[in-house]
Amino acid sequence: MYRRTQQTTSFVNALKRCLKARGMTYADLALRLQLSEATVKRCFSQQTLTLQRTEEIVAALDMTLLDVAKLAAEPDADVPSQLSLDQERALAMSPRLFSLFHLLLIGLPLSKIVREYEISQEEAQHSLLTLERLHLIEVRPRNKVKLLTSKHLLWHTQGPLRQAYEQPIRERFLQHSFSGPKEYRKFYPGRLSAASQTLLLRKLKRLVTEMESLAPVDASNTDEESEISGLFLAFRSFEFDHLLDLSRRRPSRPSQAR
Numbered sequence: 001m002y003r004r005t006q007q008t009t010s011f012v013n014a015l016k017r018c019l020k021a022r023g024m025t026y027a028d029l030a031l032r033l034q035l036s037e038a039t040v041k042r043c044f045s046q047q048t049l050t051l052q053r054t055e056e057i058v059a060a061l062d063m064t065l066l067d068v069a070k071l072a073a074e075p076d077a078d079v080p081s082q083l084s085l086d087q088e089r090a091l092a093m094s095p096r097l098f099s100l101f102h103l104l105l106i107g108l109p110l111s112k113i114v115r116e117y118e119i120s121q122e123e124a125q126h127s128l129l130t131l132e133r134l135h136l137i138e139v140r141p142r143n144k145v146k147l148l149t150s151k152h153l154l155w156h157t158q159g160p161l162r163q164a165y166e167q168p169i170r171e172r173f174l175q176h177s178f179s180g181p182k183e184y185r186k187f188y189p190g191r192l193s194a195a196s197q198t199l200l201l202r203k204l205k206r207l208v209t210e211m212e213s214l215a216p217v218d219a220s221n222t223d224e225e226s227e228i229s230g231l232f233l234a235f236r237s238f239e240f241d242h243l244l245d246l247s248r249r250r251p252s253r254p255s256q257a258r
Contacts, residue, residue: 001046007072012047015054018061020155021082032060063154066209081150085204087134088156098225100127105151106215110143134220173232204233 019029026044030037033056043049049057058065071081083091091098096119103113110192114124119208131137138146157160178185192200218226 006048012044013066014068015049015057016044017071017081018063018154019067020228022061022157024061029057029060033057035134062157063064064205064209064212065223066212067152067154071150072214080148081152082154082156083136083161084147085156085159087136088160090130090134092160092174093254095165096123097127097130098122098161098165101131104131104137104147104151105153107151110145173230201235204235207231208233 009079019025026040027037030040033040033053043053055065057067088108091101099117100113100119103117105108110124110128113119114121119127128137128139128143132139134149137148176183176185208231
């Protein structure tokens with residue numbers, strides 16, 4: 001007989017919060033999974049999600065199992081996992097404010113931020129007050145900070161933060177020689193079967209999961225030196241059409257019955 005555990009309940013509740021944060025209803029999810037809405041509701045209410053079904057749900061949410069597990073493990077389940085659009089706009093309008101908030105999210109204390117980054121104590125103090133007015137943090141004595149959001153925030157898909165930062169971050173990240181001893185960049189085109197594509201994507205996602213599990217541990221370890229690092233993965237079908245005189249033929253549309 002299936003027996004619910006506290007971990008199962010926490011995970012399912014985290015999934016529900018993610019659905020709400022994405023603005024996705026059970027009906028929307030059912031449509032993406034090609035299931036009936038009743039089936040989806042029953043899976044959540046009875047907490048009978050199989051691993052395969054759970055993977056399908058997190059994929060529909062554009063998340064990973066680790067993302068949901070982190071939210072489920074947070075002690076305060078009531079903190080929002082997604083910012084409001086007004087909060088995103090405020091952060092999008094001020095890159096320095098957003099940078100400070102990001103450093104607080106990954107667990108750096110204010111003293112270390114001021115010590116290691118080009119920001120004065122006065123500016124940092126002013127930024128803390130601004131973040132507090134935005135209801136993103138609570139400033140406590142001795143500049144201790146309590147986050148009022150999840151550490152693992154979901155950006156709105158077409159929201160202000162993505163519009164303001166995603167493209168510049170991507171371009172700046174790639175405009176680098178990647179010639180250092182701890183750097184690597186490789187573009188390798190090759191023809192792959194559907195099975196090989198699936199296998200490779202699974203391995204790439206596993207690599208991201210490994211970095212996501214290592215980063216919070218290293219960020220909290222003040223005794224060992226660490227540095228902000230970036231991992232960028234990209235994989236898709238790709239044809240060198242721009243090298244050819246002929247463009248790819250567009251699929252013909254099915255003729256409409258008269």
